[in-house]
Amino acid sequence: MNTNEKLEKACKDALAQFEKIGDEKYYDIRSKLEFVLGSFGFDGNPVGLHEYAKKSSDLLKKYKAKHPRKVSLKLIDSIDNSVADYNKK
Numbered sequence: 001m002n003t004n005e006k007l008e009k010a011c012k013d014a015l016a017q018f019e020k021i022g023d024e025k026y027y028d029i030r031s032k033l034e035f036v037l038g039s040f041g042f043d044g045n046p047v048g049l050h051e052y053a054k055k056s057s058d059l060l061k062k063y064k065a066k067h068p069r070k071v072s073l074k075l076i077d078s079i080d081n082s083v084a085d086y087n088k089k
Contacts, residue, residue, distance in 0.1 A: 004040075006082040007049040011037055013075055014056035021063065021070065029059060050086045053079050 001009070015033040018026045033056065036048030057079040064071040 003082070003085045004044070004046045004049070007046050007053055007086055008037065008040060010053045010079040010082040011049050011056070014053065014060065014079055017060065017071060017075060018056070026059070029056060046086065050083060054083050057083065 011033050015030060015037070018030045018033070029052070032052050036052050040046060040049050057076055060071050060076055060079070064073075064076065
């Protein structure tokens with residue numbers, strides 16, 4: 001799996017997690033993730049995926065601090081690793 005595919009998977013996983021949480025305050029990040037995933041599918045440019053994967057990670061970490069059992073550390077690590085791989089590029 002290449003770096004862009006990892007970012008795409010991280011964004012899809014983050015989106016699924018935000019949908020599972022179901023809180024309306026995450027509506028904005030969910031819509032942004034849906035948009036950048038569609039945009040990446042159209043033009044192949046991973047910049048938006050990178051930006052929103054990083055933002056998703058930050059939001060999920062804050063959520064996990066308040067609700068430790070609702071977000072897996074494995075998910076956050078996966079997102080962070082995909083962002084780090086992109087930064088190495």
